[in-house]
Amino acid sequence: MNCHANKSIECTVHQCSHHCGSENYCSLDRILVGTHESDPTVDQCTDCMSFHRK
Ligand code: SF4
Numbered sequence: 001m002n003c004h005a006n007k008s009i010e011c012t013v014h015q016c017s018h019h020c021g022s023e024n025y026c027s028l029d030r031i032l033v034g035t036h037e038s039d040p041t042v043d044q045c046t047d048c049m050s051f052h053r054k
Contacts, residue, residue: 016027017052
């Protein structure tokens with residue numbers, strides 16, 4: 001797989017089409033992070049809005 005790992009964006013979500021397989025990095029130049037909560041309090045409240053299922 002030819003994947004350009006962006007060393008500024010670590011990611012472990014292997015199910016995402018932008019994930020770099022064996023390397024735990026995102027291949028995008030930038031991502032958008034958001035939240036599904038009205039008042040986020042912990043990291044689980046945040047989401048990568050650039051996620052795209054493989
Ligand atoms: S788009 Fe988000 S979820 Fe997908 S590999 Fe990049 S950082 Fe991870």
